[in-house]
Amino acid sequence: MYFSDIKTDTFLAYFLPMFLTVIVYLFNLVHMKLDYxxxxxxxxxxxxxxxxxxxxxxxxxxxxxxxxxxxxxxxLPDIHMYVSFSDIISVLKSNWICLLCSIILSIVTFTLFPSLLVETSYTNNSNENTDICLNIILIFWSSDLIFRFIGFIDVKWSNWTLYITTLFRIILLIPILNNYLSNEFISKIESFLITFILASTNGYLSTVIMQNISKKTEKQKALITSNVIFLSLNIGKCMGSVASLIVYELLG
Known part of the structure; x- marks a missing residue:
């Protein structure tokens, strides 16, 4: 079974950056020195x-x-002050619920979001297809980056912020699932709007989760925890990218 060009390009556009990011965080986590x-x-x-x-x-x-x-x-964990695997395992055990939620968040985002590129790009004009894909990708990454900074700046966040944002994301999935079931295409405006909301909430929630866990850990393990969270988020994004490609093939 051969993949069409747009499916392959969409998959590579999201899987490769996330996969490289996972490699970088793994390398950083293994060779990271604790700040005692x-x-x-x-x-x-x-x-x-x-x-x-x-x-x-x-x-x-x-x-x-x-x-x-x-x-x-x-x-210290070892004579070179490198992070030991026991430290990483202890962080995983104490924060496994939030880490699991982070992975699920990324999987859902990167499974549903690339489908917008495919569903809005089936036109007769190949140049228009390229423009739509580039615009959606640009909106996603810029919105995700901006709201990550907002998550760092927003010091007065509370649990209600997480609940409301998560509920809003769930409500947003309803029209996407409806389009899947009814085989209807999403308009350009709808795809741009949904892309912006998915990207902004993804960046904000992942940043807030990281800050929340880092505040609850010991000072010397805060750096380990933040790297583990970012690693789990990017692993989830890789899994979501693979899942999106599988969904494309199952839906034909």
Whole structure:
């Protein structure tokens, strides 16, 4: 079974960037160094007029701080301060629900969204097909990026923001599923509007989920957690891209 050009191009346009991003985050996660706040050079006393008792106390403090420093170094995951797999597994165990929701969010988005490109591009003009695809892709990535920044800036978010945004995304899927069942094509305006809403809510929700989990973790594991979340999101996007290609073939 051969894929048509538009299906192949759509698949490659979304699968390859996400797959490369997954590779980058995996590499970053394996070779990432933890940011431990350890003072390796305790301050030295510079007073030359101190008596002998004070200098002895100072030396004892130096030895104590030095021993504490080496104890902390020895208690790190490994001698190079790289992230160990036990740290990653602990993050996965403590945040598996949110990580699963992140993957499902990405799968749903990247399964349904590329179908807009296919459903709005069956015209007789190949140039018009290309313009529609490029416009939808541009709207998606720009909206996703803008609302990711809004998610970082929006400090006063609450759980209601997540609930309302998620509910809005579910309501948005109704006309898409209706078009699937009735075999009707989506208009250009509808496809652009749905693309904008899917992209903006995807960027915002994924950013808020990342911030929420990072706030609840220990300081030294916040960096691990954020990378694990981004990794799960992009794995979900890869799976969604593959699922979209399968859906195209099943629907004929």
């Amino acid at each position: 706040e350890i003072d390796a050079n305790p301050k030295r006393e510079k007073d030359s007029d101190e008596d002998s008792n004070t200098s002895e106390d100072t030396n004892e403090l130096k030895l104590e701080s030095s021993s504490m420093y080496y104890t902390k170094i020895n208690s």
